Amino acid sequence: MSHIRSTAACVIQQNGRYLMVEEARGGKATVFNQPAGHVEPGEGPLAAIVREVKEETAWQVTLTGYLGLYVFHTPEGVTFHSHGFVATPDTQLNTPIDSDITATHWLTRQEIEALNAAQRLRSPLVLKRIIDASNGHCYPLTVIRE
Template sequence: MSYRQGRFWQPDVTVATVVERDGRLLMVEEKAHGRLVLNQPAGHLEPDESLFQAAVREALEESGWDIRLTAFLGAYQWTSEATAARPARHYLRFAFAGEPVAHHPGRPLDEGIVRALWLAPEELQARASQHRSPLVWETVADYLAGRRQPLDLLRQVP
């Protein structure tokens, strides 16, 4: 058991999905800490859901797209920098590849999400200063490099 500053320490477990259509990647613009940033459809794992369920749910809630997961890209560990306004946070991100299935354009998006958009990888890379975290490009770079693992690499044990 790890303790930090006299309390139990636990990282934020998140999921993200790289979704490609016609050479473009599904991204979301969102407001975070007073900035407009870019991210994959991503979010926190909720109690009693699998990593797969969380990834599909977050894609729908943040982009209005139903997706089908096709592969596991990897697990990424990252610590945000502390600021005067907030302490450092520790993230463990599980990233997936997916394909779009159906769009629900009238569906309201999660709070803070401005819009979903499709960007070519070079457009996303050119906007690196707007990435929510370094995890955005790391997962895309792995996807573009062909990194894929079977989904059954991850298992939820009852």
Template sequence: MSWQPHITVATVVERDGTFLFVEEFKAGQHVFNQPAGHLEANETLAQAALRETLEETAWDVELTGVVGIYLYTAPSNGVTYQRICFAARPLRHHPDRALDSDIVRAVWLSRDELLAAPDRWRSELVPRCLDDYLAGPLHSLALLRD
């Protein structure tokens, strides 16, 4: 049996004390996640984060730092993910842009609103990345070597 982790990116986007989340329909329920997804061939981690954020939320963002690098094994299926979480600031919204097919909507939530609904987190990485962002420090994007 071969073990192969999945490399993913996520982005914490803050605006006026609220944070950009996606609402997805997974395993029969609506859940919240940061804009996130898998690294694709021939793309850098930063490019993947920008692409996923735009595809899932219709927001162009500017990456401002690295929140952290997380190793997570999903209890539901045993798959291991390495998540690189970025911080970003919103630049421009494209309200007429269609979102990825598995995204119900993009929504701005406060930390309290997110924490009030733990049954709606995609995984425990969702609040952890947010709290790590808020606690700091942010790491330089120069940490990444393409």
């Protein structure tokens, strides 16, 4: 079994707030994350993140940039290669969201920083992606060759 996982996550901002998902984590308190998930066999990161955003938030989005590849090593020895994206929200769809998502929220950066201080973010990458997006650290989507 591979210990490297390919994932994608998306920073979506509107009116000074970020679209976040609240996720159940096996009996523990819920955690907050950007819409994110695994790149499935047969798809690339671009298709994966559009699918994940729709599945987790019922939003259709337009990808506007690539934040880059974030490498994260868990204490359990799993390495994540997480593709970070930036997108604008287009349409809220009337579709069900994944069962492990307990709620979606539009949060300010200050609210997200407070969740980080309370150790309620899914990983350290959540706030890092927001900071990078806020600072304009973004590449054209064409850097991904599929």
